[in-house]
Amino acid sequence: MTVLSRREILKSGALVVAFQFCSSFPSLAQDAKQLSGSLKRSSFLDSWIRIDAGGQITVFTGKSELGQGIKTALIQVAAEELCVTPENIKLITSDTAQTPNEGFTSGSLSMSESGTAILNAAAQTREILLGLAASHMQVPADSLRAVNGAVESPDGRKLRYAELVKDLDLHVEAQPVSKKKNPDTYSVVGTPLQRVDIPGKVSGGAAYVQDMRLPNMVHARVVRPPAVGAVLQTAVRPSKPCRVF
Amino acid sequence: MAISIKVNGKTHEIDADPATPLLYILRDELALNGAKFGCGLGQCGACTVHVDGKPAFSCLLPLAAVGNREVTTIEGLASNGKLNALQQAFIDEQAAQCGYCIAGMVMRAEALLRVNPHPGEEEIRAHMQPNLCRCGTHMRILRAIKRAADRSTEIGVGHEERL
Numbered sequence: 001m002t003v004l005s006r007r008e009i010l011k012s013g014a015l016v017v018a019f020q021f022c023s024s025f026p027s028l029a030q031d032a033k034q035l036s037g038s039l040k041r042s043s044f045l046d047s048w049i050r051i052d053a054g055g056q057i058t059v060f061t062g063k064s065e066l067g068q069g070i071k072t073a074l075i076q077v078a079a080e081e082l083c084v085t086p087e088n089i090k091l092i093t094s095d096t097a098q099t100p101n102e103g104f105t106s107g108s109l110s111m112s113e114s115g116t117a118i119l120n121a122a123a124q125t126r127e128i129l130l131g132l133a134a135s136h137m138q139v140p141a142d143s144l145r146a147v148n149g150a151v152e153s154p155d156g157r158k159l160r161y162a163e164l165v166k167d168l169d170l171h172v173e174a175q176p177v178s179k180k181k182n183p184d185t186y187s188v189v190g191t192p193l194q195r196v197d198i199p200g201k202v203s204g205g206a207a208y209v210q211d212m213r214l215p216n217m218v219h220a221r222v223v224r225p226p227a228v229g230a231v232l233q234t235a236v237r238p239s240k241p242c243r244v245f
Numbered sequence: 246m247a248i249s250i251k252v253n254g255k256t257h258e259i260d261a262d263p264a265t266p267l268l269y270i271l272r273d274e275l276a277l278n279g280a281k282f283g284c285g286l287g288q289c290g291a292c293t294v295h296v297d298g299k300p301a302f303s304c305l306l307p308l309a310a311v312g313n314r315e316v317t318t319i320e321g322l323a324s325n326g327k328l329n330a331l332q333q334a335f336i337d338e339q340a341a342q343c344g345y346c347i348a349g350m351v352m353r354a355e356a357l358l359r360v361n362p363h364p365g366e367e368e369i370r371a372h373m374q375p376n377l378c379r380c381g382t383h384m385r386i387l388r389a390i391k392r393a394a395d396r397s398t399e400i401g402v403g404h405e406e407r408l
């Protein structure tokens with residue numbers, strides 16, 4: 001590309017941004033020696049995905065929904081690689097008792113860190129399910145397809161994920177390479193989906209940290225003096241619990 | 246001494262300092278999430294509720310000043326679990342980024358549509374002026390309000406009858 005001087009850029013008023021395309025983008029091509037995204041920090045598949053006896057799929061992320069729409073986007077990623085519809089995914093976000101620790105939600109990193117981890121964990125979970133179905137059906141795993149929450153064989157046999165979970169162990173470390181879908185075949189990722197957090201936000205649902213109410217929680221308020229150097233003379237203790245710091 | 250207020254059709258006896266802002270009562274005593282604390286100073290509109298159908302900053306309104314007037318929060322708009330036309334229009338237009346301003350936006354716009362079911366663009370803009378959106382969702386918010394207003398034109402009935 002032509003190199004513009006700073007003066008020329010200012011003159012033309014144009015903003016020129018140069019990208020250097022690497023041959024292997026970390027989120028797109030697997031580095032064989034390394035786990036992708038936040039799988040580096042939490043490498044067990046069941047840190048990210050669990051399927052209960054009834055076949056309910058729960059996906060976990062350590063990133064928070066801040067209005068950037070990641071709940072919806074992460075559900076799409078998981079649904080795509082698990083071959084289910086988005087409504088079949090329950091997503092738990094940044095709950096310190098349940099989800100992987102992914103540090104801050106900032107820097108536009110949620111999709112590259114959490115999204116990549118979930119993409120790979122979901123692809124590997126699907127492959128494990130295909131393997132289980134293969135041994136049940138006594139056919140090679142690569143002859144099977146995952147479709148809408150079930151594994152189908154070419155001869156028309158079908159096993160739902162729920163029927164496979166009793167043999168499913170997701171407490172295994174992720175592999176460095178996943179058998180991911182070809183993006184040309186995507187049916188969920190890349191198609192518009194309404195944000196899952198908006199209905200709650202237009203109806204008074206709990207959506208923010210301020211909406212958490214814990215047992216015996218009290219509300220504190222900093223009361224500042226009206227003048228520099230003023231000292232508190234008395235404080236009236238209200239009938240409700242009150243803490244003075 | 247307990248003070249009685251009516252919120253979303255239900256009467257509550259509240260034991261609190263009469264000077265307590267209505268917003269604190271709604272959130273902390275009645276556990277309603279809709280009205281939000283943004284500035285606490287009447288400058289952002291995140292706390293907007295209806296008091297006798299008129300939009301009010303609940304952060305500025307002392308509990309004792311509510312009197313017999315009916316308070317409605319966004320929790321009171323749905324009927325039988327079904328969102329009203331304006332709430333649905335906000336979903337249809339995906340009119341929220343973080344969403345923190347949205348309950349206040351919906352309440353202010355709802356107050357307009359109740360007295361003027363088919364406002365024009367200028368009327369909407371002038372009416373919505375007290376409410377701020379930090380994320381910059383304004384254009385979608387305007388589209389959502391217009392959508393709800395246009396829907397009432399199509400059906401040819403007043404806003405409330407559409408619920």
Ligand code: FES
Pocket residue numbers: 281282283284285286287288289290291292293302303304305
């Ligand atoms: S919180 Fe009431 S106007 Fe900002």
Ligand code: FES
Pocket residue numbers: 067341342343344345346347377378379380381382
């Ligand atoms: S959507 Fe974030 S403040 Fe309006």
